Amino acid sequence: MTADITLTPDELTSKVVAIFRAAGFSAQQAGPIAGVIVAGERDACKSHGIYRIEGCLRTLKHGKVVPDAVPTLTQDESAIVRVDAKGGFANAAFEMGAPVLAERAKALGLAALVINDCTHFSALWPEVEALTERGLAAIAMCPSYATVAPTGGTTALMGTNPLAFGWPRAGHAPYVFDFATSVAARGEVELHRIAGKPLPEGWAVDAEGAPTTDPTAALAGAMLPFGGHKGSAISMMIELLAGVMIGDMTSPEALDFLGTTTIAPRHGELIIAFCPDRFAAAKGGVNLDQAEALFDAVLGQGARLPSTRRFTARAESMANGITLNADEQAMLERLLAGGLDAVS
Amino acid sequence: MTADITLTPDELTSKVVAIFRAAGFSAQQAGPIAGVIVAGERDACKSHGIYRIEGCLRTLKHGKVVPDAVPTLTQDESAIVRVDAKGGFANAAFEMGAPVLAERAKALGLAALVINDCTHFSALWPEVEALTERGLAAIAMCPSYATVAPTGGTTALMGTNPLAFGWPRAGHAPYVFDFATSVAARGEVELHRIAGKPLPEGWAVDAEGAPTTDPTAALAGAMLPFGGHKGSAISMMIELLAGVMIGDMTSPEALDFLGTTTIAPRHGELIIAFCPDRFAAAKGGVNLDQAEALFDAVLGQGARLPSTRRFTARAESMANGITLNADEQAMLERLLAGGLDAVS
Numbered sequence: 001m002t003a004d005i006t007l008t009p010d011e012l013t014s015k016v017v018a019i020f021r022a023a024g025f026s027a028q029q030a031g032p033i034a035g036v037i038v039a040g041e042r043d044a045c046k047s048h049g050i051y052r053i054e055g056c057l058r059t060l061k062h063g064k065v066v067p068d069a070v071p072t073l074t075q076d077e078s079a080i081v082r083v084d085a086k087g088g089f090a091n092a093a094f095e096m097g098a099p100v101l102a103e104r105a106k107a108l109g110l111a112a113l114v115i116n117d118c119t120h121f122s123a124l125w126p127e128v129e130a131l132t133e134r135g136l137a138a139i140a141m142c143p144s145y146a147t148v149a150p151t152g153g154t155t156a157l158m159g160t161n162p163l164a165f166g167w168p169r170a171g172h173a174p175y176v177f178d179f180a181t182s183v184a185a186r187g188e189v190e191l192h193r194i195a196g197k198p199l200p201e202g203w204a205v206d207a208e209g210a211p212t213t214d215p216t217a218a219l220a221g222a223m224l225p226f227g228g229h230k231g232s233a234i235s236m237m238i239e240l241l242a243g244v245m246i247g248d249m250t251s252p253e254a255l256d257f258l259g260t261t262t263i264a265p266r267h268g269e270l271i272i273a274f275c276p277d278r279f280a281a282a283k284g285g286v287n288l289d290q291a292e293a294l295f296d297a298v299l300g301q302g303a304r305l306p307s308t309r310r311f312t313a314r315a316e317s318m319a320n321g322i323t324l325n326a327d328e329q330a331m332l333e334r335l336l337a338g339g340l341d342a343v344s
Numbered sequence: 345m346t347a348d349i350t351l352t353p354d355e356l357t358s359k360v361v362a363i364f365r366a367a368g369f370s371a372q373q374a375g376p377i378a379g380v381i382v383a384g385e386r387d388a389c390k391s392h393g394i395y396r397i398e399g400c401l402r403t404l405k406h407g408k409v410v411p412d413a414v415p416t417l418t419q420d421e422s423a424i425v426r427v428d429a430k431g432g433f434a435n436a437a438f439e440m441g442a443p444v445l446a447e448r449a450k451a452l453g454l455a456a457l458v459i460n461d462c463t464h465f466s467a468l469w470p471e472v473e474a475l476t477e478r479g480l481a482a483i484a485m486c487p488s489y490a491t492v493a494p495t496g497g498t499t500a501l502m503g504t505n506p507l508a509f510g511w512p513r514a515g516h517a518p519y520v521f522d523f524a525t526s527v528a529a530r531g532e533v534e535l536h537r538i539a540g541k542p543l544p545e546g547w548a549v550d551a552e553g554a555p556t557t558d559p560t561a562a563l564a565g566a567m568l569p570f571g572g573h574k575g576s577a578i579s580m581m582i583e584l585l586a587g588v589m590i591g592d593m594t595s596p597e598a599l600d601f602l603g604t605t606t607i608a609p610r611h612g613e614l615i616i617a618f619c620p621d622r623f624a625a626a627k628g629g630v631n632l633d634q635a636e637a638l639f640d641a642v643l644g645q646g647a648r649l650p651s652t653r654r655f656t657a658r659a660e661s662m663a664n665g666i667t668l669n670a671d672e673q674a675m676l677e678r679l680l681a682g683g684l685d686a687v688s
Contacts, residue, residue, distance in 0.1 A: 080453040109424040153647035165581045177577040227571025233521040237509045244634040245620045247627025276589045283591025290588040303497035
């Protein structure tokens with residue numbers, strides 16, 4: 001029996017890059033993918049950590065991602081920066097687009113990054129965090145594949161459609177949230193299934209549209225939006241802005257394209273960046289102390305800021321490394337040695 | 345005893361304008377204010393209908409709105425259009441800014457309208473609807489005054505912070521939602537108090553932070569965000585983007601400025617407009633049929649599109665007029681005759 005091992009984030013990144021390279025991904029694709037996977041593991045965000053590797057490889061095995069895609073960026077005089085991911089994962093496309101988005105947002109006050117034709121599996125917080133590091137606020141959103149019924153309905157239509165937001169803070173980790181507009185992320189349902197645990201009430205309906213707490217029945221049926229009709233409306237907004245408006249797939253179209261929910265979905269992504277200094281220019285510049293007063297008031301009444309658990313885990317990982325148990329080590333070894341043959 | 349009367353929207357608008365003019369509002373202010381109030385009444389959106397008139401007059405009586413404010417618009421090479429409302433209600437400022445916002449969004453793909461130093465009482469759907477009529481998608485948001493506790497907290501900090509979205513449709517009323525990021529709008533709590541009805545569970549806490557269904561206790565305590573920590577995070581995003589970022593008041597600052605929650609709050613507003621044709625240009629233009637397929641799928645499974653009730657009521661009002669009961673007629677007569685002396 002193998003004992004736990006502890007790796008630095010860089011050491012784990014090297015292992016994950018090696019897995020993707022061995023499976024046939026280019027260096028341009030493998031690096032950014034490994035970056036967000038290790039960021040998830042580092043932040044104890046297990047549903048977007050190394051657990052995701054096999055799904056990425058499975059997506060390639062199904063021929064639904066281009067492993068050596070070379071994204072292309074186009075820019076004009078507008079506030080829209082476009083990156084065509086050319087069927088690769090979104091991560092390399094984002095890394096190409098982010099500096100140009102930031103430049104445009106600083107020049108114009110706000111700007112949008114449209115990523116088209118990407119395959120997507122990752123959390124959005126790495127992207128909004130990267131923009132806060134450039135002094136910008138940012139909203140990111142994307143469709144997924146049809147797994148969520150609209151409130152009042154019975155059948156999967158929308159995706160889990162994540163919404164993320166970041167706000168830059170001086171001397172603190174940014175204010176960041178990133179959540180599925182379903183009650184729970186699909187990854188959370190998968191983790192319940194793997195762990196053999198029932199779902200909380202209200203997460204899902206089965207294939208007949210009846211409420212269920214069985215993760216397998218939920219995965220065959222539909223999840224429900226968070227917050228009733230309000231969350232359902234926000235999820236639809238994401239289909240419209242980050243699907244239809246950018247000329248890319250909606251969640252039902254993505255499911256049709258894939259034919260399965262066991263691989264990463266193909267769609268687009270929309271990221272809007274705001275330059276607070278430009279916005280508040282007419283009022284003498286942004287006063288970040290106003291934001292800090294809000295955060296202090298939240299903490300002062302015993303409530304929490306989002307992502308706190310993640311930032312705490314990050315500090316721990318950066319100081320003491322990332323610990324992998326025997327099963328996790330075996331998974332990494334299996335995928336490194338077996339490549340696409342190792343995935344179902 | 346007075347019988348019900350039925351008025352056309354234009355007839356009711358004339359009455360409402362006359363009330364605001366008699367109370368001292370300029371024609372430039374009174375027209376847009378009356379427009380949104382009558383739109384609310386027309387759409388059977390009673391919490392933003394003629395019920396709001398007295399609160400508007402009370403705000404003037406307290407010296408917290410400038411009744412003859414002349415908004416000013418400034419524009420530069422950025423994607424930000426700014427209107428300084430000069431302490432007047434937001435409505436005249438929006439009417440000034442909307443055409444310029446639309447022009448900038450069409451030129452740049454997306455643009456933002458910042459309204460600063462406005463007094464605000466109205467729903468946001470008239471604004472996003474006005475932008476859909478120009479072929480644009482739009483998001484609008486604003487803080488309010490501190491009446492909502494963050495999830496996990498006990499004390500009012502954020503406002504009810506509405507979020508609205510509009511999407512243009514060909515041959516149909518637009519896809520529009522507009523909701524408070526609290527479980528319910530404050531106006532809904534007020535209407536429960538006036539009607540002597542208890543609140544549903546989960547709407548509010550009392551002044552000690554304990555759950556309550558008493559509307560009066562709720563108004564003295566704090567409302568709760570919709571959708572738990574996710575809704576709470578969205579409400580905070582609105583404080584940051586539409587308060588701090590635009591150099592205007594956050595909800596606790598607005599409450600400090602006013603000293604009461606019985607009059608309309610002072611703050612700013614942020615409206616982001618998107619030109620779908622520009623966004624999808626690289627993909628051959630926007631395909632609105634994709635959106636219609638989503639809407640059809642919602643309706644086909646027995647779920648509803650947001651604002652359906654409002655659009656149905658609108659069609660009824662446009663065909664058959666707006667009916668006012670005896671109490672409503674008496675209120676309008678009292679406010680017209682008494683002006684500011686008629687409000688407490």
